[in-house]
Amino acid sequence: MVTSITFNPNDPGRPNGNFFALPHSGGEGEIEIISVPWDVTTSYRQGTSGGPKAILDASLQVDLFDSDLENAWGMKISNTELNLHSLNTENRIFAKKIIKHLEDGGSIADREIVYLRNQVNQASEIVNMMVYNAAKSVIDSGRIAAALGGEHSVPFGLIKAVAEKYPGTGILHIDAHADLRCAYEGFTYSHASIMYNVIRELGGISKLVQVAVRDFCEEEEKLMRSSEKISTFFDRNMKDRQYEGATWKSQCEEIISHLPGNVYISFDVDGLCPGLCPSTGTPVPGGLEFEQAMYLIRQIVFSGRKIVGFDLSEVSPPVSGDWDANVGARILFKLCCYTKMSN
Numbered sequence: 001m002v003t004s005i006t007f008n009p010n011d012p013g014r015p016n017g018n019f020f021a022l023p024h025s026g027g028e029g030e031i032e033i034i035s036v037p038w039d040v041t042t043s044y045r046q047g048t049s050g051g052p053k054a055i056l057d058a059s060l061q062v063d064l065f066d067s068d069l070e071n072a073w074g075m076k077i078s079n080t081e082l083n084l085h086s087l088n089t090e091n092r093i094f095a096k097k098i099i100k101h102l103e104d105g106g107s108i109a110d111r112e113i114v115y116l117r118n119q120v121n122q123a124s125e126i127v128n129m130m131v132y133n134a135a136k137s138v139i140d141s142g143r144i145a146a147a148l149g150g151e152h153s154v155p156f157g158l159i160k161a162v163a164e165k166y167p168g169t170g171i172l173h174i175d176a177h178a179d180l181r182c183a184y185e186g187f188t189y190s191h192a193s194i195m196y197n198v199i200r201e202l203g204g205i206s207k208l209v210q211v212a213v214r215d216f217c218e219e220e221e222k223l224m225r226s227s228e229k230i231s232t233f234f235d236r237n238m239k240d241r242q243y244e245g246a247t248w249k250s251q252c253e254e255i256i257s258h259l260p261g262n263v264y265i266s267f268d269v270d271g272l273c274p275g276l277c278p279s280t281g282t283p284v285p286g287g288l289e290f291e292q293a294m295y296l297i298r299q300i301v302f303s304g305r306k307i308v309g310f311d312l313s314e315v316s317p318p319v320s321g322d323w324d325a326n327v328g329a330r331i332l333f334k335l336c337c338y339t340k341m342s343n
């Protein structure tokens, strides 16, 4: 085990079980990363359950000098991995049967579909409870909890724990999708429903500010338009304004003006350009550049707002190489740095 006495932040990262091969181990970090390898309701391309492990491996490549946070290598980041392997494998089989049934136009008896759906929905509730319990104990001890997916359904329990501890929290939601569907393919806690469930079930969340959204259905569009809690900055409108001369700075100021003092960041990697996440479950053309997203989050910190929790989801290990995980590890590092700076 590498200790802080022998640790040199200029050396290549040596695997020690910690994200970014940071020297602090054993014990509680100021930030706890809860890894949630779960991708049961994924509708298009599975694989994000491998995200946490791939990001941990790729995180060794992240250089520890950070231009925003002095001595970033001194951050104390600990990690908890939820053991979901058999629950994920078993329920993924059930979910795939349902998805195939929907695509085929109905080849399985109704009674079996009801049974399979109930199984998946119950398993999702177990995951929500596990994430909630893990997050609550971190938050109650005055530390920051983060969730690392997996698909985008995974942070529900964390957002619930944050909303209870810090009522009035607003969410900055970076995503290609609105995630405002009332269940999807019959799955209540679908990746496509995370923000619908948050808004409907978690009274402690005062505001949802969505950025880079560019793929949504009519029902979601209606909800975005009718809910005072939701402000959506569509990718297309932001780009139009940029082409017509508006600066990214001025657009960030407007986005941030919708957020209260306590901010939770929900970062779906597909909010970025698909070139930065080619293997993700549901990629969509358009989206933010890496630095564009980081600038936005940095401005939140500079505005004096506090980041009270975050998640990163939908990073999927590519079939070959490690590009998606490499990008994911760099987003994770910056999210940790900005969270520390804001607290």
Ligand SMILES: [Mn+2]
Pocket: 152, 175, 176, 177, 268, 270, 271, 282, 314
């Ligand atoms: Mn998405």
